[in-house]
Amino acid sequence: MKKRPETFKFRLSDDERRAIADLAARLSRSQSDAVRFVVIEASRQLAQADSKTESAVFDSLADKPKTASTTR
Helix, strand or coil, X not given: CCCCCCCCCCCCCHHHHHHHXXXXXXXXXCHHHHXXXXXXXXXXXXXXXXXXXXXXXXXXXXXXXXXXXXXX
């Protein structure tokens, strides 16, 4: 197992704590692992969405006809 020397603490409501406990139980993991899983997965999803958005912007720029201001 990878050594994790850093600690991160945050406040949460009873409902949020139960949600983490429920998720951990469904994943058969510790609550820390469940939170870590959600953070990593959300990060991947955001990176993928950013990549798609960036690609769409570049694609739309490539499709635009050249004007006098863009040919200089």
